[in-house]
Amino acid sequence: MNNRTVRLQKYLAACGIASRRKAEEIITQGRVTVDGQVVTAMGVQVDPSHQEIRLDGTLVLPQEGFLYVLLNKPAGYVTTMSDPQGRPIVTSLLHGITTRLFPVGRLDFDTEGALLLTNDGELAQKIQHPSYEVTKTYEAQVYGRPSAAKILQLEQGIILEGKKTAPAQLHILARKGSTTSIRITIHEGRKRQVKKMFQAIGHPLFHLQRTAYGNLFLGGLLPGKFQFLTGDDLKKIFLKKIPLQKNK
């Protein structure tokens, strides 16, 4: 090892291929070659200035610059980079952006709202790493009128698939007929977590929108539209205190 070498997954992330975790998956899938040899082992050191690294046969080159985008994802789009069922993918909404960006985390097919996309694998990793406890805020429309006791249960944590959820913040926004609109802020990112949480207290949701990452809010961004983010915007993602105003 010399000071020009770097772990293969770190190099792929730095080149904007995917977050480091995702880059590891890509390596395991046998899609990466170093000097023509498929590498599936983790932690292999490479020297990108002397070795040829390819993903699916295409040369992987260092990034020229990082891009950060906030998209208001409409329902009916998947947040994966391709879909075996041929459903629309979110990156098809990034009109005019030729750089390959990938979503930071996921939103379900039927979930709307704030979705960050970037080619900065390190930042994507940081946002998703549990130690940074980046909060995500959602507005959920649920069936029925959850009692104060049930709301408190969700706030304090409930057992989902054998593991207690971390403390959450909930706030009732409106009660309308036999449905309730609730704002919920969590910092975990388990698959379908918000849906499972409301299901667990007997109030399944029928509409879900993510309104913020940390203090970075969707604001008035229209569904299907995106905006470029500045350094100051990115800092807001890591702010932990969530103001009570709606969608500001």
Ligand code: URA
């Ligand atoms: N929780 C869910 O249940 N679905 C999402 O899309 C995001 C969070």
